[in-house]
Amino acid sequence: MTTTTDQAQASPPNDEGDLLLDARGVKVHFPIKRGVVFDKTIGHVYAVDGVDLQVRRGETYGLVGESGCGKSTLGKAIIGLEPPTEGTVSIDGTDVASLKGSELRRRRKDFQMVFQDPMSSLDPRQSVESLLVEGMRAHGLASDGKKTTARLRELLTAVGLPAAALKKYPHEFSGGQRQRIGIARALAVEPKLIVADEPVSALDVSVQAQVINLLEELQGEYDLTYLVIAHDLAVVRHISDRIGVMYLGGLVEEAAADDLYAQPLHPYTRALLSAVPVPDPEAEDRREQILLAGDLPSPSKPPAGCRFHTRCPWRQETRCDDERPQLRVVEIDGVASGHRVACHWAEQIESGEIQPQVVAPTATVGDLLAGEADGSDEG
Amino acid sequence: MTDTATTPRPSRHGDEPLLSVRDLSVTFRRQGEEPFTAVDGVSFDVRPGQTVGLVGESGCGKSVTSLAIMGLLPPRGNTVEGTASFEGTDLLRLPADEMRDRRGRDIAMIFQDPLSSLNPVVSVGLQVTEVLERHRGMSRKAAQPVARELLDRVGIPDPDRRLKDYPHQLSGGMRQRALIAMALACAPRLLIADEPTTALDVTIQAQILSLLKELVEDTGTALVMITHDLGVVAGLCDEVNVLYGGRIVERGTRHELFANPRHPYTNGLLASIPRLDGARGAPLTPIRGSVADNLPWDHACAFAPRCSQPVDVCTAQTPPLEESGVRALRCHNPVR
Numbered sequence: 001m002t003t004t005t006d007q008a009q010a011s012p013p014n015d016e017g018d019l020l021l022d023a024r025g026v027k028v029h030f031p032i033k034r035g036v037v038f039d040k041t042i043g044h045v046y047a048v049d050g051v052d053l054q055v056r057r058g059e060t061y062g063l064v065g066e067s068g069c070g071k072s073t074l075g076k077a078i079i080g081l082e083p084p085t086e087g088t089v090s091i092d093g094t095d096v097a098s099l100k101g102s103e104l105r106r107r108r109k110d111f112q113m114v115f116q117d118p119m120s121s122l123d124p125r126q127s128v129e130s131l132l133v134e135g136m137r138a139h140g141l142a143s144d145g146k147k148t149t150a151r152l153r154e155l156l157t158a159v160g161l162p163a164a165a166l167k168k169y170p171h172e173f174s175g176g177q178r179q180r181i182g183i184a185r186a187l188a189v190e191p192k193l194i195v196a197d198e199p200v201s202a203l204d205v206s207v208q209a210q211v212i213n214l215l216e217e218l219q220g221e222y223d224l225t226y227l228v229i230a231h232d233l234a235v236v237r238h239i240s241d242r243i244g245v246m247y248l249g250g251l252v253e254e255a256a257a258d259d260l261y262a263q264p265l266h267p268y269t270r271a272l273l274s275a276v277p278v279p280d281p282e283a284e285d286r287r288e289q290i291l292l293a294g295d296l297p298s299p300s301k302p303p304a305g306c307r308f309h310t311r312c313p314w315r316q317e318t319r320c321d322d323e324r325p326q327l328r329v330v331e332i333d334g335v336a337s338g339h340r341v342a343c344h345w346a347e348q349i350e351s352g353e354i355q356p357q358v359v360a361p362t363a364t365v366g367d368l369l370a371g372e373a374d375g376s377d378e379g
Numbered sequence: 380m381t382d383t384a385t386t387p388r389p390s391r392h393g394d395e396p397l398l399s400v401r402d403l404s405v406t407f408r409r410q411g412e413e414p415f416t417a418v419d420g421v422s423f424d425v426r427p428g429q430t431v432g433l434v435g436e437s438g439c440g441k442s443v444t445s446l447a448i449m450g451l452l453p454p455r456g457n458t459v460e461g462t463a464s465f466e467g468t469d470l471l472r473l474p475a476d477e478m479r480d481r482r483g484r485d486i487a488m489i490f491q492d493p494l495s496s497l498n499p500v501v502s503v504g505l506q507v508t509e510v511l512e513r514h515r516g517m518s519r520k521a522a523q524p525v526a527r528e529l530l531d532r533v534g535i536p537d538p539d540r541r542l543k544d545y546p547h548q549l550s551g552g553m554r555q556r557a558l559i560a561m562a563l564a565c566a567p568r569l570l571i572a573d574e575p576t577t578a579l580d581v582t583i584q585a586q587i588l589s590l591l592k593e594l595v596e597d598t599g600t601a602l603v604m605i606t607h608d609l610g611v612v613a614g615l616c617d618e619v620n621v622l623y624g625g626r627i628v629e630r631g632t633r634h635e636l637f638a639n640p641r642h643p644y645t646n647g648l649l650a651s652i653p654r655l656d657g658a659r660g661a662p663l664t665p666i667r668g669s670v671a672d673n674l675p676w677d678h679a680c681a682f683a684p685r686c687s688q689p690v691d692v693c694t695a696q697t698p699p700l701e702e703s704g705v706r707a708l709r710c711h712n713p714v715r
Contacts, residue, residue: 066580067551174669204436205607206685209651209665216662231580238653238663258659275585277610278656279649281633284614291589292582294536295550 020193020225021055021078026087026097028070028077032300045300047073048084049249052327055193060219060226062240062257064233064272068296069246075195075229079111080104091193109139112186116198118178122170128181129166135189151188158221159184159214176207180214187222197229212239233276237261242338245269248307249299251327255339265330265341265350267314290356306344313356319344396424397601398448398569402461403471405440405447409456417443419625419676420461423618427568428599432616432633434606438670440625441605445571447471449488450478465569484514487562491574493554497546503530503557504542510564529560533590552583559590566598573605588615609648613637618705621645624673624681627700630707641713643686680711688712 028048031041048070055061065071076082078089080096089097091111099107115121122131132152136142141151153163159180170178179199186194199215200208216239218224230236236243236257243260245253245268253266264270271290278284292311297303303310309320319325327340332350348354405418418440425431433441446452448463448470463470465486470478482488490496498506504526511522523542530538533556546554555575562570572591576584592615595602604616612619612633619636621629621644629642640646647666672684676697680686683693690712700709 066582174671176669204669205609205648206436206651206666207669209653209663210667212653213662213665233581234653234655237655237659261655261659271582273655275581276655277584277588277608277614278654279609279613279637279652280654280656281613281637283656284610287614289585289589291585295552295583296580 018056019054020057021053021061021089021091021227023051023053023074023078023089024087026051026053026074026077026089027085028073028082029085043300046249046302047299048077049302050087051246051249051251053078053244053251055225055227057192057225058219058223059241060228060239062236062243063227063229063246064231064236064243065246066231066272066296068248068299070249070299071229071246072197074246075113075197075227078227079113079193079195080108081113105138109189110191111193111195112189112191114179114182114186114194114196114199117202118175118182119170121182122178122185124170127167127169128161131170131181132166132185132188135185139189141189155184155188158187158218160210174207175203176210179203179211183211183214183218187218190222191224193225193227195227195229198231199228200235201230201232208235215239233273245272248296248302250307250342252308252342253340254327256336259336259339263335263339263350265332265335265339265346266308266343267312267349267356268308271313306342314345314349314354315357316345316354394426397427398425398463398465398603400424400444400448400461400463403444403447403463404458404460405443405452406458406460407456408458417625418447421620421622421625421627422461423620423627423630425569425601425603427601428595429618430595430602430604430616432604432606432612432619433622434609434612434619435622436607436670438624439622441622442573444622445488445573445603445605449482449486449571450475451488480514483510483567484565485567486569486571487565487567488571488573489555489558489562489575491577493551493558493578494546496558497554499546501545502542503544503546503549507542507557507561507564510561514565526560526564529564530557533557533560533563534586535560552579552586555579555583555587556590559587563594567600569601569603570594571603571605574607575604576611577606577608584611591615609637609652621648624670624676626676626681626709627707628682628709630702630705632705635706639715641708641715642710643688643712643714644682646714647685647687680709688714 026048027050029044029046032043032045033039034042051074063071073082077084084097088095094107096107129152132155133142133148136148142148152166156163156165161177161180200211203211212235219226228236228239240257243255243257244251247268253269261273264273271292274288274290290313294311297310305321305323306325309315325342325344327342329337330341330346332347345354401422403418403421404416406414406416408414421444423431433444435441447459450470459471507526507529508519508522511517511525512519527538527542530541535541535553535556549557576587579587588611591602594600606612616633619631619633620627621642623644629645640649650664651666653663666685668685673681674683678695678697680693680698683689686693692711698709698711700707
């Protein structure tokens, strides 16, 4: 296994005790079934296809990628909401992927999830108090009435809601406040790891910042480790210490947040970063975009070899089509040892030895409309 | 006529506004409830070949503005006041059937969610040909190759196959491109895009935005871009209107507005978004509270409870919109 040796190179000083989350070779495949009488499996959706992911205690790991890349499924596999088809997920030394039933439920105290849409993840018929107490009770943290009340107060203060909120119902709150309730619910059972799946993408820009700041404050206060899953690269860069970029079920690049944005090495990461609009007209006018052709291929029929080769402007005749690249440390001056890339040609692309092919532009919209206007005038 | 059509040059971009919206107000009335004014005296101009942005958060009235202009608000339960003159014709007073003719032919709109704006039981090809038949008087036979061409030009791979596909068989980006193809089918002179890329991934967003930019530059179509994303605005819009609580609070060319935001709301928005190009690690400065804290505009500034620098007059008097050229500002105590 090349991956294991790469791992060792990538993070040499890491003794196992430092890692809170250690996921290895995680695969989640969903069967595609067809048939009326007999369910025949006619294929699989390879949502997550072999991911190694390590998160150190106290850090924030950001997982970015576009829709359909498998980032949410990976998050669910990690906290045991979607049993992995293959691979191990160990949190704080326990293999969670193999746990079942009551044992898994008990362990869930250590890892909680914050969901994207606070409206659909909070039961509309439960008051805030009952939402928060439910989890505490399930984990035996609500035996003493007085202590529970004090704890609820503390939780609300921590997420910046008034104590009066306890008796209210989710619909009485704004989106940002609901997300605060979702965070308080996750915090209620004193978890070690919080997996936040798109925690701010349903919120207005001005409110997003409030929730991002809150997540950061709570991390310091409660010694939390975060796995933040998001599509917004600016948000992820802001809150993460390390970032992994996913494409079609696999990690294509992993690096410290600053390194990744300063020097993206994988062609997909380059394209992704170049596509993000920046709220600065001067920068926008200068921005050189790498426009990718076409769409994400279907995860039920992932391309052979490098999964990105169908859209990659740097694609080469050899290797790209038939050999799947593994995450590896690249030999480029000035690149940190934790910066790993799954690309056969990362060095050559960085040095400029391999130049991108320009994606053939289609005829302009102008030609089209001009040509057509003629047609209609005649008709 | 043929001349201008075959040579779409910037010369066509006149100084006369193509669309001129004046004092547009939309009030929703429901039985047993206080009337709610979603849009409150909004005025702006759009010239041919120009992109004008309407920016704001949810509930600021940006989408209602566009629906009112397009005549797409439900006929009952609301009052629309003001004028929206398109080459001298007030769209707001146009009879329904005349408006229907203009929609699609002169003015087209693309929406945020392409799946709900496409008919799920009609193939994509037929939906595009229908537009050509309805507004350009083409026969179905003549329209089909044009529809294929349109899909090809907006970057849909394998258009022959896609013509027969139904909306659910297309990805989000392709659906949005199909909608743009339908909007382009009649070479509209005004295109209103309501959050056209919000539901899309960034790499697809980049494709769609460059398509829109090309459209404006090559054909002189006027574009009204409605979005909450200041990044999209910074790259695309010539002129930006910032809306808050149904009113325009600041306006400027994109360079001016981003370099020198004067309204505390605009300033606050810019300070609250994490940026790819800035230093990392500095905490964000959010705008406190939420739109639920707004004051009514009648005797105050709606933004005052959330403002970073309110003064006494802010809660006592409505700030007027002070205009000088393109620039406009509605604030008692502007930044700097």
